[in-house]
Amino acid sequence: MWDYSDKVKDAFLHPKNVGEITDADAVGEVGSIICGDALKLYLKIDKDSDRILDARFQTFGCASAIASSSALTELIKGRTLDEALTIGNQDIATYLGGLPDQKMHCSVMGKEALEAAIANYRGEPVLKKEEGRVVCKCFDVTEEKIRRVAMENHLTTVEEITNFTKAGGGCGECVSNIEAILQDVWSLKPAEKPSKPKKLTNLHKIALIQEIIETEIRPGLQADSGDVELIDIEGNKVIIALRGMCTGCLMADVTVNGIQAKLRELVNDDIVVEALQ
Amino acid sequence: MNTIYLDNNATTRVAPEVLEDMLPYLADLYGNPSSMHTFGGQLYRKIEDARGKVAALINAEADEIIFTSCGTESDNTAIMSAVESQPRKRHIITSRVEHPAVLNFCQHLGRKGHRVTFLPVDRQGQMDMDSVLRILDEDVAVVSIMYANNETGVIFPIERLCEILKERGILFHTDAVQAAGKIPLDVKKVPVDMLTISGHKLHAAKGVGVLFIRKGTRFHPYVIGGHQERGRRAGTENVASIIGLGRAAELAHRQMHEEFSYLGGLRDRLENGLLNFCPDTRVNGDRHSRLPNTLNISFEYVEGEAILLRLNEYGICASSGSACTSGSLEPSHVLRAMGVPYTAVHGSIRFSLSRYTTEEDIDFVLEVMPGIIRELRELSPYGRDVLTCDKDHMDE
Numbered sequence: 001m002w003d004y005s006d007k008v009k010d011a012f013l014h015p016k017n018v019g020e021i022t023d024a025d026a027v028g029e030v031g032s033i034i035c036g037d038a039l040k041l042y043l044k045i046d047k048d049s050d051r052i053l054d055a056r057f058q059t060f061g062c063a064s065a066i067a068s069s070s071a072l073t074e075l076i077k078g079r080t081l082d083e084a085l086t087i088g089n090q091d092i093a094t095y096l097g098g099l100p101d102q103k104m105h106c107s108v109m110g111k112e113a114l115e116a117a118i119a120n121y122r123g124e125p126v127l128k129k130e131e132g133r134v135v136c137k138c139f140d141v142t143e144e145k146i147r148r149v150a151m152e153n154h155l156t157t158v159e160e161i162t163n164f165t166k167a168g169g170g171c172g173e174c175v176s177n178i179e180a181i182l183q184d185v186w187s188l189k190p191a192e193k194p195s196k197p198k199k200l201t202n203l204h205k206i207a208l209i210q211e212i213i214e215t216e217i218r219p220g221l222q223a224d225s226g227d228v229e230l231i232d233i234e235g236n237k238v239i240i241a242l243r244g245m246c247t248g249c250l251m252a253d254v255t256v257n258g259i260q261a262k263l264r265e266l267v268n269d270d271i272v273v274e275a276l277q
Numbered sequence: 278m279n280t281i282y283l284d285n286n287a288t289t290r291v292a293p294e295v296l297e298d299m300l301p302y303l304a305d306l307y308g309n310p311s312s313m314h315t316f317g318g319q320l321y322r323k324i325e326d327a328r329g330k331v332a333a334l335i336n337a338e339a340d341e342i343i344f345t346s347c348g349t350e351s352d353n354t355a356i357m358s359a360v361e362s363q364p365r366k367r368h369i370i371t372s373r374v375e376h377p378a379v380l381n382f383c384q385h386l387g388r389k390g391h392r393v394t395f396l397p398v399d400r401q402g403q404m405d406m407d408s409v410l411r412i413l414d415e416d417v418a419v420v421s422i423m424y425a426n427n428e429t430g431v432i433f434p435i436e437r438l439c440e441i442l443k444e445r446g447i448l449f450h451t452d453a454v455q456a457a458g459k460i461p462l463d464v465k466k467v468p469v470d471m472l473t474i475s476g477h478k479l480h481a482a483k484g485v486g487v488l489f490i491r492k493g494t495r496f497h498p499y500v501i502g503g504h505q506e507r508g509r510r511a512g513t514e515n516v517a518s519i520i521g522l523g524r525a526a527e528l529a530h531r532q533m534h535e536e537f538s539y540l541g542g543l544r545d546r547l548e549n550g551l552l553n554f555c556p557d558t559r560v561n562g563d564r565h566s567r568l569p570n571t572l573n574i575s576f577e578y579v580e581g582e583a584i585l586l587r588l589n590e591y592g593i594c595a596s597s598g599s600a601c602t603s604g605s606l607e608p609s610h611v612l613r614a615m616g617v618p619y620t621a622v623h624g625s626i627r628f629s630l631s632r633y634t635t636e637e638d639i640d641f642v643l644e645v646m647p648g649i650i651r652e653l654r655e656l657s658p659y660g661r662d663v664l665t666c667d668k669d670h671m672d673e
Contacts (some may be wrong), residue, residue, distance in 0.1 A: 002582075018656055033659055034579065034619045036600040036608065038656040058658035062582035062599070066656060136608075170607055251389055254454065 002200040004063060005097035011067035016074055017056045024056075028117025030109055035139055035166070037106065041113040043076075045121060050080045057113075064096075071095045072110040081118050087111065088152055089164075097261030104164045108149060135177050138170025143181055150185050158182065169216050205267060206233050212266055213240075217259055228259065236270040238263060279591040281556065281638045285478075286427050286455060286571060286629035287596060292528055295521040299482065310514055320516050322522070327523025331487055334526040335453075335472065336463040343488045343506050344519050348454040348475030349378035351488035352421070354499035355450040355471040356382055359419035360391065362495035363448075366418035371394045373614040374428075379421050379452055380610075392416070401563035402431040402615045409441065419448045424456035424472075425583025428598060428611040428627055429562030432460065436467045443468060448494070454478050458529035459568050460537065470494050476518060477636065480631070481525035485518035488514035536632050541569035543639050545629055548572050550643040555650045561617055561625060570630040573598070573612075575621035579653040584626055587649040593642055598625040620659070630673040 004012075021042035021182035031038035037060060042216050044054035055073040069220040071092050089107035093099045099107055101139050119125070149155065149164050158178045162169040198207065215228050221227055227243035240259065242252055251273065260273035282290065291299075308317030310324055323341065332339045345351045346649055356369065356379070371383045374396045378396075389392040394412050397402055404422070425432045435451055442449045450471040453462060458479035464472060471494065474487035490496055490509075502511030529536075551574055552558055562572040576584065581599030588595055598609025600623065608622040617625070628642070 012583070013590065015656065029658070033578075033623070036619075036623050038658060058656060060578065060657040060659055061580050063586045065580070066583060140508075254389060 001062070002100050002103065004067075004100065007095075007097040008064055008067045008099065011096060012063040015066055015070040017054075017070065017077075018058070020058065021054060021056050023222070026117040026121035027115040028115070028120055030112045030116055031061070032140075033060055036063045037109060038266045039065065039109050039113045041069075041072070041117045041159050043117050043121065043167050049120075050082070052076050052079055052081065053082060061106065062103075064099055064106040065109065067096055068092050068099070068106040069113075072114060075134075076114060081121070084114060085118060085167060087114070090153060101160075101163045104153075105166050108164055126255040135181070136165075136167035136170065136174045141167035141168040146178060146181050147185055156186060158183060175186060200268070208267055209233060209238060209263060212263060213259075216262060216266075221255070226255070228255075231276060236268070236272060238271055238273045239276060241276045281591075281593045281641060283628040283630060283634065283638070283642070284594045284596050285631040285634075286430075286627065288477045288483065289480045289631055290633055291474070291477075291482050291521070292525055292658075293445070293522045294528060295481055296362070297320060298524045299416040299517040299521040299649055302520055306516075310516060311503070319507070322515075323520050324516065327519050327526075330528045330530075331474070333499070334457065334462065334530045335474075336465050336486060337489050338492065340507070341464075341489055341492055343490060343509050344514060344522075345486040345500075345510055346512070347486040348376075348452070348473050349471035349486070350499070351475075352376070352378040352450075352452050353382050353488045354488055355419055355473060356386070356419055356488075357452065357499050358495075358497040359448045359471075359488075360386065361419045361497040364611075366416050368392045368394070368414060368416040369418055370394045370396065370409075370412060372398065372422050372433075374398055374402065374611040375421070375423055376427055376452055376454065377657060379423070383421070387624065391418075396422075398614055400562070400616050402426060402429045403563050403566070404433050404438075405436065406437060406441070409438065409507070412449065413441075413445060417447050419450055421450040421452065424451045424453035424462070425460070425568050426562070426611060427455045428609060429573045429615075430455070430568035430570065430629075431562045432456065432566045434566075435469065439468050455571075456507040458526070459540075459570060460534060464489060476522040476525065477526050479522075479529050481522040482518045484515050485522050487522070514523055537569050539632070540630050541633070543634055543636065544569060544572050544628075546629075546636070547628060547639045547642060550639075551646060554643060554647040558650075559621060561612055561615065561621070572628045573650055574626055575617065576624040576626065576650050577620050578657045578659040579624045579650060581624055581626060582654055584624070584649060587653070588645075591641070591645050593645070595629075596627045598627070599623045606614065 021044055023078050024042040025045040026043040027078040028041040040058045042056045043052055044273040055077050057069040057073055059069040075087055075091060075095055089111040090111045132142040135141055135143050135146060145165060146161055146167055150161060153164055155161055155164060158168055158175055159165055161178050168175045210230060218228060229241045229243055231239040231241055256273055256275045260271060263271040308320055310317060310320040312318055328342045329339045332342050369383050369386060369391050371379055396408055422433055422438060424435055439449060442668045448470050451469050454473055455473040456462060457474040459577045470491050472489040476485035496509060498509050500511050505511055505514060516661040548560060553574060557577040559575050561575055570574050581597030585595060598612050600608040612622045612625055
């Protein structure tokens with residue numbers, strides 16, 4: 001059960017401004033029935049003052065989608081279009097006493113419907129399909145939208161992006177792309193990789209491998225009641241034996257590959273790890 | 278406000294008789310059944326007594342019953358045991374509509390190097406036997422197919438599957454968590470090798486599950502430690518819950534025939550009423566092979582979470598396959614595997630009844646539901662034109 005505020009519950013059970021305006025001056029439509037939520041916003045606008053005289057909505061979606069739509073219409077009625085455009089998704093959420101994290105995308109949908117309606121009224125190109133490449137195919141979310149929502153709401157993690165835009169919440173294929181976009185938005189440098197020693201003597205190499213196995217690898221395995229013993233080192237071939245719960249474990253291959261990857265990362269790229277049976 | 282609990286496939290009320298049997302073991306009789314002294318040791322016999330009652334529910338032998346902590350543990354144990362006892366066989370077969378306890382565990386093994394086949398289902402949620410036959414090969418370690426589906430109640434042709442697999446000597450596990458206690462199970466007539474039951478789905482307490490393992494089946498324990506359950510499942514027994522499960526199994530066994538027709542009657546009353554009173558609704562799942570207590574029904578053009586919250590205002594508990602209720606933004610994997618259109622998946626509601634459901638409960642749902650659906654459809658930008666048309670549902 002979602003933890004909705006009383007205001008969300010009230011706006012869901014008794015939504016304001018429901019329905020169509022048959023002679024609307026502007027209509028904005030976002031979302032789709034496939035994605036699980038959709039909002040159609042109707043505006044009646046005074047031509048001279050650019051003021052919103054009436055706002056109504058129709059929403060297909062969960063409780064917070066309906067509550068967000070109701071809140072949106074309440075917030076924009078009586079304002080000029082320019083004033084209305086300053087309303088952000090955060091204002092909608094605040095008006096409702098907050099939304100659960102996973103439901104923030106409902107407030108984003110409200111803001112988008114408003115933008116679409118005003119663009120429609122001003123005869124601007126429809127913003128329905130934003131420019132830019134589609135990053136999340138499951139929910140049809142563009143890079144542009146991810147960047148904009150991330151900046152407007154100070155989002156830094158993929159999980160937050162999913163909560164606000166749904167992107168990444170389906171098959172998960174685009175998660176690494178979202179990560180890259182976030183790094184770019186906040187100009188985060190990729191985590192620095194520990195540098196590999198340039199050239200090693202055999203003696204140094206053996207000492208280094210021993211140290212890595214002792215300090216980096218064994219503690220992790222021992223935590224799972226497993227263990228590993230270094231048997232021999234021949235050139236770049238590291239021979240080990242799995243012990244404890246690692247013996248005969250289904251995941252033994254994975255463990256050996258993990259050890260190899262670690263040694264390649266920290267010693268050199270040609271290391272091959274072999275486990276004695 | 279009264280609670281009208283129609284979410285019994287999620288969990289059930291502990292039967293008063295079960296609770297009564299459990300209480301002494303949560304209070305004065307707190308011993309450990311493994312102890313040498315009488316105070317603890319006497320509990321061992323109580324557990325064996327419960328084991329016999331659970332065995333009777335599925336016509337098994339008492340020593341074929343292992344108590345675990347839950348259905349998920351039983352499912353994981355069964356599959357892992359099959360895989361470990363046949364290290365050369367790398368193929369696991371299951372279905373796309375399994376409970377996550379099987380589905381995600383098989384996916385996990387897939388990532389560890391096993392080959393996993395997820396069998397499709399048809400639009401009725403039924404299994405295509407030809408697709409099973411086509412996929413069988415020498416490499417199959419285990420087939421794990423649920424007895425009945427938790428979301429739709431669809432009952433799979435387990436007996437037929439058994440015949441096919443027995444012929445080829447392939448291990449067969451079935452997750453019977455939803456079937457146990459609701460329909461007759463007989464492991465002598467339907468000779469599965471392993472079968473899972475969960476206590477809290479049949480009016481016992483949470484924290485106890487069962488794995489039936491046929492005598493002669495090679496078994497590798499999953500939880501390793503003490504000698505409990507004859508070395509097949511370590512860990513101190515959940516004494517009170519096990520004793521309660523014994524009673525729950527006995528009750529279900531004794532009342533099954535009567536409850537089957539009682540639940541079926543109430544469910545059909547609910548189903549027919551909703552189809553009649555709410556236009557643009559559809560039942561999901563094979564109506565000819567279904568648990569008597571389960572109804573999965575879709576209300577087009579409205580979203581499931583919104584329906585649930587409105588029902589909640591009336592104290593009615595149900596569940597939904599919509600994306601907003603799954604916590605993952607993706608709607609029900611079961612309904613999608615059945616090819617149910619997205620519009621209907623988002624508006625799907627599962628009502629699951631129990632012996633404690635009354636006719637008044639059902640009539641109250643039928644009283645409030647049409648209004649809820651109408652109001653939500655008035656809010657919806659879709660389905661305007663169909664609001665006035667109630668002809669489509671008449672052919673049901």
